[in-house]
Amino acid sequence: MTSQRSHRLRNLGLHIVLLTTGTIFLLPFVWSLSTSLKPLSDLFQVTPSLIPSEVRWENYRDVFVTAPFGRFYMNTIFVTAMRTIGQVFIASMAAFAFSQLHFPGRDALFIVLLTGLMVPEQVLIIPRYVIMREFGWIDSYQGLIIPLMFSAFGAFLLRQFFLGIPRDFLEAAKLEGANPFQIYWQIYVPLARPALTAFGFLVVLWSWNEFLWALIVTNRTDTQVLSVGMALFQGEHFTNNAILLAAANLATFPLLVLFLFFQRQLVEGITLSGLK
Amino acid sequence: MVVASSLAQVRRRGRFGLTVQARSEARWGYFLVAPMMIGFAVFSLFALLASLVLSLTSWDVLSSPKWVGLDNYARLFSDDQFRTALRNTALITAPNVLFRMIFSLGLALALNTDIRFRSFYRVVFFMPVITMPVAIATIWKWLYDPAFGPINAFLARLGFPRPEWLANPGTAVIAVVIVLLWSGVGYDMIIFLAGLQSIPKEYYEAAQIDGAGSWRRFRDITLPLLTPTTFFLMVIAIISSLQVFDLVFIMTRFGAANRLPTVVYYVYEEGFRNFRMGYAITMAWALLALILVFTLLQFRLQRRWVHYA
């Protein structure tokens, strides 16, 4: 009885902490929703108010009038899907080899791969751009997708997860005569599903908002993605933040929906692993 | 167990190409990492090596690079601005990495229980990752506003002095770290949650049968089995934190970018604004060397605390 009460009391305390800190996490989101409905005259306030003086839904319509938003959506979805499939597949295969197989030069290769994460991308874009020109990939989907399909981040993340999987599985399968690809595909991929889903989701998120490379490698509207298309709402001297945020909200809405679905994947197993 | 250790011996000899089995495993290994390594070689390694050559030149981006040998590297050691940028970056990185690990792990643990509104909280703490940078920048600029912001209004009511937050190098570090934490913990929380998910339930079942209490299960199963994830997040947090740029740049365009230039900010400014790309790349390589040392050190130290199955 007492333990249950203290349990409930602890939960109450937790709720209070989560709710108060949570407010500040939600604030920019709430603000961007409310600003996106504001008329122009509301934008010149020194202290941004949370409630628009009048609700202007037309801002959302203006987004579609100003920019070929549908095209941007299609491009973003396609590019993101391709990059995600590529990254998850390529990175998980490499992660399996880096974590479970033995071959000369393995650890050296892995560290070399990680150096790709250690240089600010600003200094790499010019050489990369030259490669794109040589390949004739400027303004193409290949140029948007293929250079960003190789994720050292993903290989490292998944390697760590694979290392957490007991080796008994590997040894047993080996004795049964399975080849390493079969072991990867039939044992490690299913076992690492939470990690693969999480990684896949993070790739979608990153790819959806990726800006610098998409900016550099595309010029034409047919190949532009949402993050780059936001430029159509930014003036040099004045930007109507209401319309810009309406566009930004429209752009991020699919991510929010996706996250709602995705986070359910992280629920199972809780009854057992929970802190009680 | 016997089989496993003998296999390990075979493997060890495999390095010298002795056994058929080891040779086959090595072939598979190369085959499976090939797509990644080929892609990496073409799109990153080439660019990396090209930039290493460019770091030996004076290059204004628009015309052909001129060979200067090690001049850029020599300049690095006498450049006060670079030293300042390095110090700022370190000042941001240390607290950012430490608190980011603590908060995101805490959140993940709290939200991995059967607490009510769990899904709602997860969405809330993940929101900054999804929210557009312009909304983030605007709100935080307002929160930190020395004259009209709510933080200073609150401090003033309590009778405290009103700090100038982003405009003062000392407080700017704190302000920037808070925003970095705020925007990063949700991301790490997701990876920790996936890590918690990946712990085989059999361990908990076995422990429960043994009569282990919740604290013991946490200490003996959850924590050790989460160390591979923790290790990953720590390495990545240090790598990304030492390259911090975007958020600091956006949020403090006119303020702390002047007061609190980080290394990558300086790289960007020298390369693309001041037309000294050769030197900018040199600084990027110095940063790479630093990050590499940290990373190798962490890989060396992981044996002491990371628990692999």
Place this chain on the structure above:
Amino acid sequence: MTHNRSLQSLESCIASSRFSRRGLIRTSAAGLSAAMLATLPGGRLAGAQDTGYGGESVTLSYGLWDAAQKPGIDKQIAAFNQQFPNIKVEPTIVPFDDYWTKLQTGVAGGQTYDVFWMNAPNLPVFAAQSALLSIEPIVGDGGADPSKFPAALVESYTFDGTLYGIPRDFDTIALFYNTRLFDAAGVDYPTDAWGWEDLRVAAEKLTKDGGPWGFGCLISDQQNYFNFIKQNEGGLISDDFTTCLIDEPASCEALDYLTQFFTAGWTPSVSIMQANDPEQTLFPAGQIAMMPSGSWNARTFGEADPAIKVAPLPKGKQRACMIHGLANVIWAKSPNQGAALEWVKFLAGEEAERILGESATVIPAMQGLQEDWVASMPDLDLQVFLDAVEYSFPLPSPPSGPEWRDKIEAVLIEGWSGNFPAEELCTRAAAAANEALSS
């Protein structure tokens, strides 16, 4: 890298007109310009306008950074296609900061826009590195006529005696003020007779503790301190661009004049202005009574508050303000140079400039086409921006780029924040700028 001063001043002569300034020889006869053009290096005989375009189907990429101008540009393209149906122009808009990153990557990587926007500070940088194509083939009878554009701007787009672009628009600086705050404080509105002392006195009267403030002393050279230095007949940079002159006594005096606004609290502090962009919030929200600002802000301010009006900048030893404008330039390695020249020629012509004026976004640079812009905001006396051309100075732009200005700004931010003694302001600023100019 050396500037051929005599050729440059020749260019200025050609370009001078009623827009001329600083006692340059007025050459009113258009015929003289044409005759002199024939002697320009790289220039062709006047009237011989062989762009090399033969009517083939071409797609031109066109880079720019202001989304607000997209509708006007679409109209310009439509009008251009009436004449050249086979040249497809594809505009790409990239926000200002990213624009330069993308442009430099494109130039370095060997594939970039055929035609793109250029500003004065970057023109010499790109021109010195041979990244731009001379537009002299299209200057002359029936083509682009530099004499119809403000001389100061044409000078900005001339490097080493070669013309690389015809200005498309321009902006000058004037004093915006909020009549409601003036009425509340019982202060007379600024007039064109105002001097520095009038500004100072009014700012003091208009300031209340904790805001609103009388004056917005912007951390901006173009909108603020360069104007005051020029009004005091102070120097900015030597003609050969090797030395910063901001430590001349007259320049120091101007900076000291502005410093007192901070020490007396008549302007929001540096940190407040950094947290709240005066152009986007403080001034349009009625927290600042007077602020020097560019013509590009007229629309924003007018829409934000009808109580906002505009007057000329107060006079110092002389009237002075900065003038700047953009130009369309051509990438030197563009595979479509002929078509690019046709497009740039069209943009420098009357029809394109008229369309720009009708779009009421920026001031079209061609002389005589500004009425549409002035008429677009009848509540504001926009004529003050046109009158300012008469006494305007171009932003000095060395081939080493705008770094020296960034350095001055960084020093002023520190100085006006009170982080070092005010007397050191101009010597420190000049030293920082000189370091940038010499490296």
